[in-house]
Amino acid sequence: MVIVAGTTSYSAYIIKDVVNEVFDKKNLSMAWVVAAIILGVFVIKGIAGFGQEVLLNRIGNNIIARYQSRVYSHMLRLGIGFYNDNRSAYLVSQIGQNIAGIKNLLNTMITVVARDFLTLVGLICVMIWQDPAMTIGSLVVLPPAAYVISRYVKRMKKLSRQEVDLNARVNSAMVESAQGIAVLKAFTMEQQMQVKVDALVRSAEKQANTIALVNARTRPLTETLGGIAIAGSVAFGGWRVIELGANQGALLSFLVAAMLAYDPARRLASFRVQFEKSLVNARMLYELLDTKPRQSDLPDARDIEVTQADIVLDKVAFSYKPGENILDSISIHAKAGKTTALVGPSGGGKTTIINLIQRFYDPVSGSITVDGQDIARITVASLRNNIAYVSQQPVLFEGTVRENIAFGRPGASDAEIEEAARLAQAHDFITALPGGYDTAVGEMGANFSGGQRQRLSIARAILRNAPILLLDEATSALDNESEKLVQKALDTLMQGRTTLVVAHRLSTIRNADLIVVIDKGQVVEHGTHGTLMRKRNGLYSRLHNIGADDGEMIDDTRMEAHG
DSSP: HHHHHHHHHHHHHHHHIIIIIIIIOOHHHHHHHHHHHHHHHHHHHHHHHHHHHHHHHHHHHHHHHHHHHHHHHHHHHHOHHHHHOOOOOOOOOOHHHHHHHHHHHHIIIIIIIIHHHHHHHHHHHHHHOOHHHHHHHHGGGGHHHHHHHHHHHHHHHHHHHHHHHHHHHHHHHHHHHHTTTTHHHHHHHHHHHHHHHHOOOHHHHHHHHHHHHHTTHHHHHHHHHHHHHHHHHHHHHHHHHHHHHHOOHHHHHHHHHHHHHHHHHHHHHHHHHHHHHHHHHHHHHHHHHHHSSSSSSOOOOOOOOSSOOOOOEEEEEEEEEEEEEEEEEEEEEEEETOEEEESSSTTTSSSHHHHHTTTTOOOSEEEEEETTEEEEOOOOHHHHHHHHHHHOOOOOOBBHHHHHHHHSSSSSSHHHHHHHHHHHHHOOOOOOOTTTGGOOOOOGTTOOOHHHHHHHHHHHHHHHHHEEEEEEEETTOOOHHHHHHHHHHHHHTTSEEEEEEEEOBBBHHTOSSSSEEETTTTTEEEHHEEEEETTTTSHHHHHHHHHHGGTOOOHHHHHTTTO
């Protein structure tokens, strides 16, 4: 950048010698010397410009890579609550825009503040060297330009934040439409979604045009003031040459320097508006980076030591919103190596208990212990390393079948992965795939049926070989044939492990060592299937009898339908 600025300034400076030595004195040999110098200057400028462009792009790309890695690392540390409060597609789109904005911010600072500033300083030095008085006169236009531009800065902050939000909403709507394309088509929602996205696109376009207008408003001012400065210099300089006999070469060198200085001066004048636009992106990104994880390790937290995997919830209360308790002083003892089933009407807090045991959230009051160790005082990573989790909606990540199973225990051998698949009743369908275990799963496992995805999820849990197993409606969305295969895999997985299972299927519930009935955030009954069925007016007995025909427990909606 220094070389580019220096060669630009020297190009203006040498004009004096061209006029005085070549044209006035008609010195042909000097013409060749000056021509060679000019050629050399432009060659050096071209090489320096090439190096500058390559360097700036590398710096920009490195900035993007580092921020992407940093943001992703931070997002992995944030709790489940953060993602419940933010739509994923919107969040990712906003992050992408803000990282690009930071790249533009730093590139702009480097090119405008460094290159243009150095170039402008060099050219002003040439102007001062040739004619100090005219230099001062030409610079009087700068204060008015700076004043007017400063008035646009405040508005640009608000407009830029709104633009990021609108673009994120457009991208979010498109991503969600692609992810839910089957439902969208099944309900013939194409026209409805088209209208929605078109409205967002028009709003984003309008916002972008408004920002472009604010940016462009500085152009007439800077062009006019620049024209006044150069026109005044031509008129005043011409008068001095004609009437006072001033040096023609010095005047022409001054005018060339002034005209070359115009572009960097204009860019510097409008830099603050562009700077504020990019600064908004940086602020929004750092708002995310400054978000503190709600479930972080205490300074004195230690790794958990699991010997039996005995789990106790003691008077646990929890609410997602202040004053709206989901759990109200719940106490549960899930004995080591036994299966505890959580049943009851929907919305009672069963899944919340599963989430609390994994420290996706922390209780408002009460405690949760594993082998007598309060999980709030142990490291989150060590706790979760001792838990295998199978949810109602299994998640498969980008990669192969083998890689997805291996998420259960990174570093597992191929033999261990295949054994886990066999125990999960998944090996046969995997080997029938075109690529076997190396078959790509597709986006969110779209290439597999619900039962196949669930069995892969169970294989992942088997491979983890954790002493604690949490099952959240692991078979509720499956057909009978798939359920039989998955249930067989679950039976294998549950052996010898402390298991908490949320389920509606009676076949799963009946075999539990302990059944805990939860209603409106409280434990209303607990015991084995036999003891609870003897309480004929009990909630469990009523739920069981209403759902016995189809093999399921029921929720509160079906219960109301039965009077």
